[in-house]
Amino acid sequence: GAGVSQSPSNKVTEKGKDVELRCDPISGHTALYWYRQSLGQGLEFLIYFQGNSAPDKSGLPSDRFSAERTGGSVSTLTIQRTQQEDSAVYLCASRLGPGLGEEQYFGPGTRLTVT
Amino acid sequence: AQSVTQPDIHITVSEGASLELRCNYSYGATPYLFWYVQSPGQGLQLLLKYFSGDTLVQGIKGFEAEFKRSQSSFNLRKPSVHWSDAAEYFCAVADSGYSTLTFGKGTMLLVSP
Helix, strand or coil: CCCCEEECCEEEECCCCCEEEEEECCCCCCEEEEEEEECCCEEEEEEEEECCCCCECCCCCCCCEEEEECCCCCEEEEECCCCHHHCEEEEEEEECCCCCCCCCEECCCEEEEEC | CCEEECCCCEEEEECCCCEEECCEEECCCCCEEEEEEECCCCCEEEEEEECCCCCEEECHHHCEEEEEHHHCEEEEEECCCCHHHCEEEEEEEECCCCCCEEECCCEEEEEEC
8 A cells, every 4th residue: 555655756956945845645644744854863853743732842842843634634734944954854643543453554754955 | 861872983893793882872861772773774674672671782794782780881792893883883872761762973883704
């Protein structure tokens, strides 16, 4: 079956521009996560959506970052006024539900380069 | 808050040799622990996980990990490494509700012929 997909796979943008990154989770998965992977920094949690509950935004690094999830499926991560330090790979993951045994399935990521 | 330390940034192992990747965690309660692998250009794939019970956990691709509470460790092992195992490996810990994962910074495994 189809896994988690992300688009675009690569994005180059100029400093100060806004960007939108898209995530299509596995069909039927109620939980969706965004992570940022910077060189040498591992994966950093950004935001978590679970069903219709208010998202956990505790990992967003600044108010330039926001995310929404429409219809409980597709999610968009928006970075406003991009800075060079925003350059990273942004990973999306989805999960069937909040149950303890449910695994997170990761997409291939979007590589963002801010010039 | 929980944290994960992977002390080795890079490790080089000869093909056919055994492998051990180290992971130390910090968490006040019983941890939920994971190992993921990321091959070049690929997303992360779950190798194995520990929630409770037997402290020796078997995973995919011949990997295993042992949870040692006294040492706050969850080291990943494989008895004989294949060239296809070259990748970056991440250890992670989940909070008590398993809503989010906290990852270590990863260990890059290089396999020499």
